[in-house]
Amino acid sequence: MTDVITRADPKPDVPVVSPKGGAKDRWVRRAPLLPALIFAIVVTQVPFLVTIYLSTLDWNALRPGDRPFVFLDNYVTVLTDTRLQSALLNTVLLTAGAVIFSMILGLALAILLDRKFFGRGVVRTMLITPFLVMPIAAALLWKHALYNPAYGLINGIFGGSTDWVSSYPKAAVIATLVWQWTPFMMLILLAGLQSQSEDILEAARVDGAGAWKIFTHMTLPHMRQYLELGALLGSIYLVNTFDAVFTITQGGPGTATTNLPYEIYLTTFRKFEYGEASAAGVIVVILTIIVATFALRVISSLFRMEESR
């Protein structure tokens, strides 16, 4: 983890540990941190260690008797099982689809909101509202009130009798997620747009640069870190998507929308294959660590930028 922490101390004039203060001073400094640190370690790290241990057992909760140690067998089972592979693929498709579309829409809306117009505050409030609806309520709303073939609003307005969820399960889930997450992207990108120096933009305009040229040559490069931050934070949240899948499609039809969280949920609480579920969980964590390493790098570089301003 240390390799990602390359940022310089933003306030180098502050002695991190005063030279004459000995062990006592260090503990005085640490004291306020310890409760939170210990809490986080106990509640988040210890269960994970237990997960690693469970992943080496052949344990189905429906089968009484002993739980033999099988070392890596569960990993072999899980990695060769096509269900996990398809769940992995679905996770990537659902996450990437939702992140990409909500980024594009979010950028467009942020550019709109960056202008001054009558009622901008009201429009912004309207635009963030989807993000504030409880996710499972949003999923239910889309499933029953919008997608339903007989009386859903989409068919009600545009006609036809398409069963959106069965015909386009992935798109149905992604559209719901995009609706909820576009406001998130919009807020981050809007903050980026508004942190542009107005003077420099004005200077470019005076020099005769057109709107498109300013956008591609100045705004987009400036926005790069905000786009990266939005994409990575969005991915962190969306890769764990459970509510929408659980509600709209139950992973179906077949396994068309079963993503990793839902697959592990099924393995744990429907099939009671505790060993296999744990192995799948460990694999997910390893994948997350790979993605998260990139995320941390982006976040720390953004902090460097914020603090150097």
Place this chain on the structure above:
Amino acid sequence: MTTLATPAVKSSTALKPAARRRMGSAIWGVVAWVAGIIFVFPVIWMVLTSFKQEQDAASNPPTWVFTPTFDQYAQVFDRNIMPFLLNSLMASVFSTLLVVILATPAAYALSLRPVAKWTDALFFFISTKMMPAVAALLPVYLLVKNLGMLDNVWTMVLLYTSMNLPLAVWMMRSFLLEVPREVLEAGEVDGAGLVTSIRKIILPIVSPGLAATALICFIFAWNEFFLAVNLTATNAGTAPIFLVGFISSEGLFLARLCAAATLVSLPVLIAGWVAQNKLVRGLSMGAVK
């Protein structure tokens, strides 16, 4: 629209390009309004439907004109939504309190009087946020079950605290860094002790940030579904759990579903609207101001 056009006319200097620019911005304003209405429309539809009778709710073509009724809300309360709302309130409020109590001193030790390896600690917190809950669900479930704490609100309080802790630490840290060091040092020179400087200098500056942090933590705890659906049932079921019954209803109770969905979303809608200026900072863990 008229309000937009008037200043353009009034400015007698009305240079042609300037006028055109105003015209252009008016058009983009209309586009923004249309986009906003499209985005919020499903929510408006949800609220509208919640005031309908069931036969108007599940009609094709959609019913636009109807006599509003509170029947569905009455139904939802008849079906005992109150315990679910109270459980959610308890889990969200107590976990938020606990988060603030744990995170604020920690953020202090990572910003104003930093410990030696403060970056490591900071990134440790955020890395726990990145760990998917599915990976820890089974051991948590087994432990909670063995302790007899399944379906218990306090279990949810503890879990939501750990879920929101990294967010709160990062967010509080970004607010604490805004306390001007000179003021703190001046206070120390004047003989202000730790308690005095916290009470007189730090708290007044960071209290809006503290409120924003608490609101964001409340929102995430209130909306949490994955842990709640796996670890609670009838006793400690939170508001999202009340909605689970509607998943397979096939819209037989669409209006009632909308009433319940509106009701459970309302606290967060209000909290989010109130805190919308701080929302982005919380969601980006303090990275974006």
